[in-house]
Amino acid sequence: MKTLKYIFAIVILSISFVSCSDDKDDDPIISNPVEGLTKIYEFPSADHSVEIYSEKTSLEVGYNEISIRIKDMASNKYVTNAAPTWMPMMHMETMEHSAPHSMLSNTEESSVYKGYIVFQMAGNDTEYWEVMLNYNLNGQAMEEMMKVDVSQPANGLNKTQVFMGSDNVRYILAYVNPKDPKVAINDMQAVLYKMENMMSFPLVENYKITVDPRMPGMGNHSSPNNEDLTYNAVTQMYNGKLSLTMTGYWKINLKLMNANGEVLKGEDVTELNPESSLYFELEF
Known part of the structure; x- marks a missing residue:
């Protein structure tokens, strides 16, 4: 008899626990839409x-x-x-x-x-x-x-370029991603605008930005499997791939080319020319 009472008590406690758990599961989860900001x-x-x-x-x-x-x-x-x-x-x-x-x-x-x-x-x-x-x-x-x-950015790194192109148009090129670069092939994004007048800055579409990352403190070596930035009509940004093979300071050498393949700003990196005049900087 005592055994039956003991089993009955356990069953009642189990039902109560499940009921409480179900009540908690029914409680609405309130999310914070600006969490992390x-x-x-x-x-x-x-x-x-x-x-x-x-x-x-x-x-x-x-x-x-x-x-x-x-x-x-x-x-x-x-x-x-x-x-x-x-x-x-x-x-x-x-x-x-x-x-x-x-x-x-x-x-x-x-x-x-x-x-x-x-x-x-x-x-x-x-x-x-x-x-x-x-x-x-x-x-x-x-x-x-x-x-x-x-x-100015606290780290002093250059991630924005305002310049006059060889076509006499003033451009604004800004780095977007990766925000947290990794030793990997990273998704890279940038935005490109031109200055029409003091109040108008339209998006520039269908140009190309070549990507050549180098480590000046490590013999100016580059990295494999980079992909140039091309315009994405959905994101309205320039998307590509940035290969980073080790941590440290990187100079992302760039060239801006119009739809006809003409270079508007920037130069190739060679033994005689260790850096482009158009670049972003990263350190991680």
């Missing part, structure tokens, strides 16, 4: 606030992925139908100009608007960047002027 700015207003997030801790010269959220204070919720547009503006002592940038979209998460800006230069005590943000809030058109600090 740093909130670098918040611009509060009377009835809402604009938050700016980045993978970096600050904005730098070059390619910056940026996420924006708009919080409605009345509902304490983030806005999902803001339809924002933006325009970066550099205020210099004698002139103003914009910068290459993507559109803002919220295709992955309805309350997070993502895009990127390629800042060509850093700010200083008298010259500064602003991002003008236009958006809708409860049916009302809004505009926010957000002053942001842009500095």
Whole structure:
């Protein structure tokens, strides 16, 4: 009899445990759509606030992925139908100009608007960047002027090139990936824009960027199985392969070629010419 009571007690405990487990499994999992990002700015207003997030801790010269959220204070919720547009503006002592940038979209998460800006230069005590943000809030058109600090990369490596091509067009070429390079064949990405005027920077399509990575401190040796960067209409970036055979400092020598195969900037690396005038730098 005692044995039966003991078995019955175990069965009851087991059912209770399973029931509790099932209840926990039914609890909704709340995900954070900006997990892994740093909130670098918040611009509060009377009835809402604009938050700016980045993978970096600050904005730098070059390619910056940026996420924006708009919080409605009345509902304490983030806005999902803001339809924002933006325009970066550099205020210099004698002139103003914009910068290459993507559109803002919220295709992955309805309350997070993502895009990127390629800042060509850093700010200083008298010259500064602003991002003008236009958006809708409860049916009302809004505009926010957000002053942001842009500095040179802390590691001092060159991942952005602003130059005049042999066709007398000014180009902006910026490194995108790999963010965390490995001793492997890495997927490589870059963006290429041209300067039409001080406010217009259209994408450049269907050019080619040759890739020749070298280690200056190791006899300037190269690496096998690199693939030149070619334009991808889906990503609107230049995609290729970057082979890195060891850790250390690498100079990624580049040549920019137009659709006719004419070299607009950069040179081949030879014994007499150890580096190209167009390059990115990596160290890992």
